[in-house]
Amino acid sequence: MITVSGLTKNYGGQVLYTNGSFFIGPGEKVGLVGPNGAGKTSLFRLIVGEERPDAGTIDYAKSLRVCYFSQNVGELKGRSALEEVIHGNVRLGFLKTEISKIEKALEDGEYSDEMLEKLGDYQTEFEKLGGYDIEYQAAEVLTGLGIMPDEQQRPVESFSGGWKMRIALAKVLAQRPEFILMDEPTNYLDVESIVWLESWLKNFKGAVFMTSHDREFMNGLVKKIVEVNHKTITVYSGNYDYYEKERNIRREQLIASSERQEAMLKKEEEFIAKFAARASHAAQVQSRVKKLDKIERIEVMPEDEAINFEFPKPPRSGNDVVKMENLAKTWVTPEGKEKKVFSGVTGLVKRLDRVAVVGVNGAGKSTLLKIINGMTEATEGQATVGANVHVGYFSQYSMDVLNPQNTVFDEVRYRVKDKSDGYMRNLLAAFLFRGDDVDKKVSVLSGGEKSRLILACILTNPCNLLILDEPTNHLDIRSREVLVEALKNYEGTIMIVSHDRHFLKQVTTTVAEVDKGGVRFYPGTYSEYLQAVGDH
Structure with missing residues (x-):
């Protein structure tokens, strides 16, 4: 299907890979791995022709239908979510628009033989290209990715960035091409959407070449791994664990x-x-x-770096860490309508519990954490934080509070006044900010670098309750494993929301399932919870 031979690529004076080769056959599901900066996204761009190799070839039939989902979704506006997905196939989108225009003109009394002839031609081509199925397929994929039918007619510009990523992913899937390239498709998806996507891709007849930081997602799907690292491309037969x-x-x-x-x-x-x-x-x-x-000298490359840290020993809290009594939350929409998030949430988080907060999209997991952290007020009831409880809070939105004009060092210094410069530099080095990296402006940091910076800031102030909302977003698999080990050894209490199933299985001892009827606690690990509810 696609053959890469003798591939060499330099980027900005840096060699990404030299003389790399691999093959992806029809229907194969292949994972792409490698450290940040190794050239994974560049490889995707080379395959779709957005970049050109310095040497070597990438061969596949011109008739092969290829779709590429990237993290750069571009500007989406001017259509509903459903129309945006349908227009993923440019020709189908054009035909649908033209057919609608002609039908509207005919309704308004306009008429000509030329119009009727053009309408017939457009309808014939539309049917041949599967146009009458595309709307059903688009709606099905959007629903699977968490955008329900009553939301699919909303203007695409009214969705947040994470939801626009889902719409962009749906545009790729609904076209059902023969070969899909996907760069981190599970970012911004919740567990339910990830499980649906994994099932969809397993049943997909075409080939898939993808990169993902979600270990369980990779293990459940791919049967071959292509690694880019140390300027070489290496192929392994098997899933990520293999x-x-x-x-x-x-x-x-x-x-x-x-x-x-x-x-x-x-x-x-x-x-x-x-x-x-x-x-x-x-x-x-x-x-x-x-x-x-x-003699050709055997060269052993250094191990890839991963974050290296352990949480400081926290002060002991009381046994009752968080007490929730009849909590309810209702948001008021911009249109002035009330939207109930959840109600009747009652429960107790004990010292040293590691609680996975789970629930379907929109159940209010992040809202519950914000109430406990005092970032928003409950509509009814109360959440009481116990005696001597010191909270450390991380969310994917914590990055928004970083000052883009600060350097990495200044940002941590601003948050911690009583530590020496040497301590600060050692802390930042543990999170891979070394040498001149500490002088980088926050504004130029990647998502992964910002996540590491927030985690470093949390570490500077010993806390005995960690509230973590999607802490693994933007972290690579090795860094996630380090975070898992740190949390296992952490001598405090944890409440965590994450879409990474492997991460939750490793860390949690209790599961709190949030829904509109309240919260239900399941004592035991996340794996035991899945067995109890009959999930994947």
């Missing part, structure tokens, strides 16, 4: 081979040094010099 194990085995074998080679080289170099001045050994010395010149 890739990780196989990669470690190959690395250990490479280290062993390198050590054997080093021992051999040292022995040969000692012989050369010992007998270089003896005429009787001149031929042997020269032979060994030539031999060493021809």
Whole structure:
């Protein structure tokens, strides 16, 4: 289906990969992995022709229908969500618009043989391209991604950035191409939408080439991994877990081979040094010099960096950390209508609980956390934080409170007054802000860098209740694993919302399921909760 041969690409004076090759066959589901900056997005752009390689070829049939979902969705406006998805197929969108125009003109009394002939031609082509199915498919995909039928006629510009990403993803899926490229499709999706997307892609007959920081999503879908790292492209047969194990085995074998080679080289170099001045050994010395010149040195690349930290030991809180009594929340819409989020929420979070707050999209998970953190008031009832409880709060919107004009160092210094510069630099280094990185302006940081900066800020003030709303967004898989281990060893209480199922399975000891009827607590891990409710 698609063959990449001898691919070389330089970007901004930096070599991304040299002489890389791989093949994706019909119907294959392939994962793309590698550290940030290794060239994953550039590889997608090369395949779709948005960039050109410096050497090598990317071959696939011109008739192959290829769609690309990227994180840059562009400006979406002027249509409803449903129309935007239908117009993902440009020709179908054009035909639908023209047919509507002609039908409207006919209703208004305009008439000509030319109009009727054009209408017939347009309708025939529209049907041939599957136009009469596209509206159903578009509605089905939007619903699966969490945009319900009563919202699908809303103007696309009225949706927030995360919901626009879902609409852009739906545009790709509804076209049912033969080959889909996807750059982080699970960003901004909740668990329910991720489960739906995974099922949809499993049943999709075409090929998929994707990158994702969601380990469980990758494991459930892909059967091959393409890794871009250290200027090379390497192929592994298997899912992400297999890739990780196989990669470690190959690395250990490479280290062993390198050590054997080093021992051999040292022995040969000692012989050369010992007998270089003896005429009787001149031929042997020269032979060994030539031999060493021809040997290709085995190079062991350094391990990729991941964030490295542990939460400071927090002060002990009382046993009752958060008490919720008959909580209810109602928002007032811009049109002045009341929208009930949830009601009757009663429950108790005990010291050292690790609570996963779950529920369908719109159930009010983030709102519940905001009420507990005092960021919004409950409409009814109350949430009481217990004695000696010090809260650390992280949300995907915490990044909005960062001062874009501050440097990384100044941003942390602003939030912490009583630590030395040396402590601050060591803390930032643990979150991969090293050397000149601490002088970067917040405005130029990536989403992952901003997430790491917020986590660093939380660490500077020891707290015994962590409220975490989507803490893994923008973190790569290795950094997520480090965060998992840190949270496992954290000596405080945690309430967490996350769409990463692997992350929740590793961390939580209690599940609080929020819905419009209140909240129901399930003692036990997230895996046990899924078994109890019969989920995936």
